[in-house]
């Protein structure tokens with residue numbers, strides 16, 4: 001069990017910037033988990049913000065030995081190149097679901113065309129900077145108390161993957177079930193801490209899955225996450241709130 005006093009979680013990139021001068025914000029996410037001598041990065045932001053902010057905050061990326069990708073969207077993977085350049089290791093393990101490499105697009109009802117929103121780099125370019133991909137849909141236990149959860153089951157009837165997200169396959173656009181969505185679960189003396197990416201598969205689905213996988217009941221959701229509505233904007237999401245209040 002991780003002792004919370006030895007645990008530090010640093011947000012390196014998100015869509016607001018406060019506090020220290022020189023911090024940059026952008027649409028995307030990157031969080032560093034420091035647990036004793038282990039340094040694990042969840043996502044890399046959308047471009048250069050994670051590497052830049054690490055520099056401003058005095059965080060040494062060289063100590064990062066594992067990167068977990070919560071899914072293959074650009075706002076979580078677009079910082080890979082600059083982060084890997086900052087890590088400067090011969091090899092860095094990158095844990096992700098095999099589907100992170102599928103061709104991902106988005107299109108809202110108002111937009112005229114499909115926009116590419118997948119990983120903006122080739123696998124070769126990343127591997128040339130030391131990336132070593134571990135691609136699996138199963139949970140990956142990084143330590144005995146830290147797990148990259150792997151593929152999350154969808155069980156609730158009030159959570160749906162957004163209908164604006166697509167995969168391109170054989171020249172056709174098909175709905176993206178986001179099976180690559182995964183989160184990090186930390187077993188601590190306070191309880192189970194969940195670090196979510198976009199929670200595309202639904203926060204209650206992830207929460208229930210995390211409890212089942214780890215056998216821990218007490219759960220902390222310390223960061224914001226996206227509540228995905230089953231239909232368009234403005235649709236109430238009472239099922240999710242009710243489920244959260246009942247936890």
Ligand SMILES: [Zn+2]
Nearest residue numbers: 071073198200
């Ligand atoms: Zn996403």
